[in-house]
Amino acid sequence: xxxxxxDEGAPDxxxxxxxxxxxASHELQELGEELIDLPDAVLDELxxxxxxxxxxxxxxxxxxxxxxxxxxxxxxxxxxKVDAQAIRAAVDARRQQENAAARQFRRIEQWRDRLxxxxxxxxxxxxxxxxxxxxxxxxxxxxxxxxxxxxQRAPRAARELFQYLRALLVSMSP
Numbered sequence: 671x672x673x674x675x676x677d678e679g680a681p682d683x684x685x686x687x688x689x690x691x692x693x694a695s696h697e698l699q700e701l702g703e704e705l706i707d708l709p710d711a712v713l714d715e716l717x718x719x720x721x722x723x724x725x726x727x728x729x730x731x732x733x734x735x736x737x738x739x740x741x742x743x744x745x746x747x748x749x750x751k752v753d754a755q756a757i758r759a760a761v762d763a764r765r766q767q768e769n770a771a772a773r774q775f776r777r778i779e780q781w782r783d784r785l786x787x788x789x790x791x792x793x794x795x796x797x798x799x800x801x802x803x804x805x806x807x808x809x810x811x812x813x814x815x816x817x818x819x820x821x822q823r824a825p826r827a828a829r830e831l832f833q834y835l836r837a838l839l840v841s842m843s844p
Contacts, residue, residue, distance in 0.1 A: 695746060695750065696746075698746050698749035698750055698754055699742060699743065699745065699746025699749065701749060701754060701757060701758055701761065702722075702726070702742065702745035702746050702748070702749045703742055703745070704761055705718070705722075705726045705745070705757070705761070706726055706729045706730060706742075706745070708761070708764070712764060713726065713727075715760070716757060716760050718752070718757070719748075719751075719752055721748060722745065722748045722749070722752060725741065725744055725745050725748055726745060728741060729741040729742060729745060774839070774840060777839065778832060778835045778836050778839055778840075779832070781796060781835050781839065782828065782831055782832050782835055785808070785812045785815075785831065785835075786812065786815055786816060786819070786828070786831075789809070789812050789813075789816070793805070793808060793809060793812065796808070800838055800839070802838075803838055807834070808831075808834065811827055811830055811831040811834060812831060814827035814830075815827040815828040815830075815831050
């Protein structure tokens with residue numbers, strides 16, 4: 671019978687546990703899966719190693735679920751060999767930009783909807799917030815958009831109003 675010394679079975683405090691290694695591996699695979707959904711231009715900006723970039727592009731071509739699963743696992747394996755922090759930082763920065771753009775888009779839509787629902791009050795509030803806005807042009811766009819809605823015509827003026835608001839609000843955002 672082989673007897674172990676008491677300290678042989680004790681975990682090494684410097685070595686991560688098996689669970690920690692698995693979690694880290696899964697995180698890297700998820701990050702690699704995020705790369706699959708990025709546009710080619712963004713992939714080029716990341717300056718990924720050639721084998722990882724090829725694996726990501728190949729994963730987009732596979733239609734079989736099992737082939738995609740194997741490729742995603744392969745991407746996860748490749749991710750363990752690269753500097754994942756730089757990739758994660760770039761992906762997170764891109765996500766933040768997308769979120770900021772979505773918030774800005776919702777803000778413009780809300781202003782347009784408020785102007786179409788309650789023209790005078792919303793217009794007064796917008797002019798207080800954006801003093802350089804052209805009040806007469808805004809009022810004309812809102813009136814045209816309301817008339818289009820009333821007569822069920824194509825929303826040309828509503829689009830023009832949105833574009834004007836976007837130019838006004840985006841140029842003034844911090």
